[in-house]
Amino acid sequence: xxxxxxxxxxxxxxxxxxxxxxxxxxxxxxxxxxxxxxxxxxxxxxxxxxxxxxxxxxxxxxxxxxxxxxxxxxxxxxxxxxxxxxxxxxxxxxxxxxxxxxxxxxxxxxxxxxxxxxxxxxxxxxxxxxxxxxxxxxxxxxxxxxxxxxxxxxxxxxxxxxxxxxxxxxxxxxxxxxxxxxxxxxxxxxxxxxxxxxxxxxxxxxxxxxxxxxxxxxxxxxxxxxxxxxxxxxxxxxxxxxxxxxxxxxxxxxxxxxxxxxxxxxxxxxxxxxxxxxxxxxxxxxxxxxxxxxxxxxxxxxxxxxxxxxxxxxxxxxxxxxxxxxxxxxxxxxxxxxxxxxxxxxxxxxxxxxxxxxxxxxxxxxxxxxxxxxxxxxxxxxxxxxxxxxxxxxxxxxxxxxxxxxxxxxxxxxxxxxxxxx
Amino acid sequence: xxxxxxxxxxxxxxxxxxxxxxxxxxxxxxxxxxxxxxxxxxxxxxxxxxxxxxxxxxxxxxxxxxxxxxxxxxxxxxxxxxxxxxxxxxxxxxxxxxxxxxxxxxxxxxxxxxxxxxxxxxxxxxxxxxxxxxxxxxxxxxxxxxxxxxxxxxxxxxxx
Numbered sequence: 001x002x003x004x005x006x007x008x009x010x011x012x013x014x015x016x017x018x019x020x021x022x023x024x025x026x027x028x029x030x031x032x033x034x035x036x037x038x039x040x041x042x043x044x045x046x047x048x049x050x051x052x053x054x055x056x057x058x059x060x061x062x063x064x065x066x067x068x069x070x071x072x073x074x075x076x077x078x079x080x081x082x083x084x085x086x087x088x089x090x091x092x093x094x095x096x097x098x099x100x101x102x103x104x105x106x107x108x109x110x111x112x113x114x115x116x117x118x119x120x121x122x123x124x125x126x127x128x129x130x131x132x133x134x135x136x137x138x139x140x141x142x143x144x145x146x147x148x149x150x151x152x153x154x155x156x157x158x159x160x161x162x163x164x165x166x167x168x169x170x171x172x173x174x175x176x177x178x179x180x181x182x183x184x185x186x187x188x189x190x191x192x193x194x195x196x197x198x199x200x201x202x203x204x205x206x207x208x209x210x211x212x213x214x215x216x217x218x219x220x221x222x223x224x225x226x227x228x229x230x231x232x233x234x235x236x237x238x239x240x241x242x243x244x245x246x247x248x249x250x251x252x253x254x255x256x257x258x259x260x261x262x263x264x265x266x267x268x269x270x271x272x273x274x275x276x277x278x279x280x281x282x283x284x285x286x287x288x289x290x291x292x293x294x295x296x297x298x299x300x301x302x303x304x305x306x307x308x309x310x311x312x313x314x315x316x317x318x319x320x321x322x323x324x325x326x327x328x329x330x331x332x333x334x335x336x337x338x339x340x341x342x343x344x345x346x347x348x349x350x351x352x353x354x355x356x357x358x359x360x361x362x363x364x365x366x367x368x369x370x371x372x373x374x375x376x377x378x379x380x381x382x383x384x385x386x387x388x389x390x391x392x393x394x395x396x397x398x399x400x401x402x403x404x405x406x407x408x409x410x411x412x413x414x415x416x417x418x419x420x421x422x
Numbered sequence: 423x424x425x426x427x428x429x430x431x432x433x434x435x436x437x438x439x440x441x442x443x444x445x446x447x448x449x450x451x452x453x454x455x456x457x458x459x460x461x462x463x464x465x466x467x468x469x470x471x472x473x474x475x476x477x478x479x480x481x482x483x484x485x486x487x488x489x490x491x492x493x494x495x496x497x498x499x500x501x502x503x504x505x506x507x508x509x510x511x512x513x514x515x516x517x518x519x520x521x522x523x524x525x526x527x528x529x530x531x532x533x534x535x536x537x538x539x540x541x542x543x544x545x546x547x548x549x550x551x552x553x554x555x556x557x558x559x560x561x562x563x564x565x566x567x568x569x570x571x572x573x574x575x576x577x578x579x580x581x582x
Contacts, residue, residue, distance in 0.1 A: 165471075
């Protein structure tokens with residue numbers, strides 16, 4: 001009866017003797033005396049976007065204190081990576097920010113490339129930009145659907161996921177997997193784009209702008225949506241900067257900071273696009289920014305697709321010490337067989353050095369810190385993730401708003417708990 | 423043979439209580455609105471337009487375990503989350519079923535480390551396991567249909 005024994009120990013864990021002494025200093029004295037109400041929100045709650053727990057102190061419906069409790073999805077990914085060679089750690093990074101695995105692949109791959117001083121061919125950079133922008137659209141589509149459901153607009157999700165399926169179909173075409181693609185690898189991408197990819201993405205690019213207009217028709221001028229979103233969850237620019245917020249949550253407050261412009265990577269400096277900025281820093285502005293980002297991503301994608309047709313060449317670095325040889329070479333070249341064997345059994349050594357590399361994920365700045373050992377495994381890998389920063393700002397941002405607004409605020413800063421807890 | 427033959431084509435169906443109840447239970451198995459990690463996103467895809475779980479009477483997710491029949495454990499279960507999942511399962515009313523969606527929920531998946539419970543069956547009984555990381559929506563549908571087959575085979579004697 002393993003289940004029953006297990007159940008016993010769980011029962012013991014669950015029996016938390018609720019003493020207010022633990023909360024003293026965290027909530028106001030009024031909560032201790034029972035004047036205000038302590039409310040537990042999550043970890044099982046439909047609107048916390050995963051397994052976030054919030055301890056709220058409420059005066060009526062007004063939020064006095066908000067204490068986030070994270071770690072319900074702590075997976076030990078950083079620790080697990082320490083025991084894997086560099087290439088084999090990549091699939092673990094997919095599962096951090098599971099709404100845009102491509103961004104995680106990209107930041108990890110860029111960090112490894114920086115550590116190894118590995119060059120990425122131009123064609124690979126273009127494919128990467130296409131993947132990253134598609135991932136941005138896919139991630140924003142989930143955000144749009146769930147955010148709208150949280151605020152009571154049920155049908156938007158069905159429209160948003162209709163388009164998301166097409167993006168996932170393209171990812172499957174590239175990598176064989178819908179979500180956890182592991183497609184962007186150190187040195188380039190896993191394989192070249194298949195022949196039917198370009199017609200598919202062109203068709204998507206032709207269709208998608210009209211769909212974005214449809215989403216806007218449902219929400220942008222909807223009076224209920226405006227009532228719920230305007231003037232709610234205002235983040236002042238200095239607060240946002242002080243808490244290390246990035247991405248649409250920061251740009252909603254009018255701070256012009258986008259790593260694609262500020263520290264371009266993968267050739268972003270050669271694409272023409274704008275960085276949409278908000279004025280008021282409220283939920284509504286953050287919504288508008290993400291809608292605008294769909295359109296800006298379309299601009300980038302159109303340029304990248306045109307460029308991909310023009311630029312031929314390798315899709316992965318030719319440096320065989322770090323990148324596996326082509327399958328076709330294995331039957332003819334002894335050298336290729338040796339490299340292949342070496343790469344898939346041992347991996348490669350990286351210098352004893354520490355580097356940090358950051359890119360703009362759909363949620364904000366995602367960074368990867370790697371400390372090499374000189375051997376084939378890293379000493380430490382750390383990810384600086386936007387959701388963690390955004391959750392740390394929640395107590396400040398939500399103070400004084402109503403309980404129902406909390407749902408709107410969580411949705412609008414767009415947190416992913418896998419991204420936060422890792 | 424028997425009654426059905428004598429009645430002829432009168433628009434009457436004869437069956438057993440067991441079959442009728444089991445058939446009804448598969449028709450509207452309300453899942454708990456509950457997601458843990460990546461698999462929850464594929465679960466959402468299954469519910470959205472392209473895969474449309476409402477074909478199986480499952481479009482209605484209940485946010486409270488009291489009104490749910492089916493717990494789909496979608497994603498990796500951490501040690502911190504395990505007591506919560508157990509509590510949710512305990513709060514569900516009988517009859518209740520559990521689907522373990524994805525490799526992490528079924529066996530820990532790629533994470534054999536300090537943080538992850540190596541399979542949700544360590545804390546709650548599981549009816550159907552679905553492999554995949556994450557499983558495609560088709561795989562989830564197949565898992566749900568497999569559960570329906572299982573439910574249709576349940577015996578009166580086993581009803582609690």
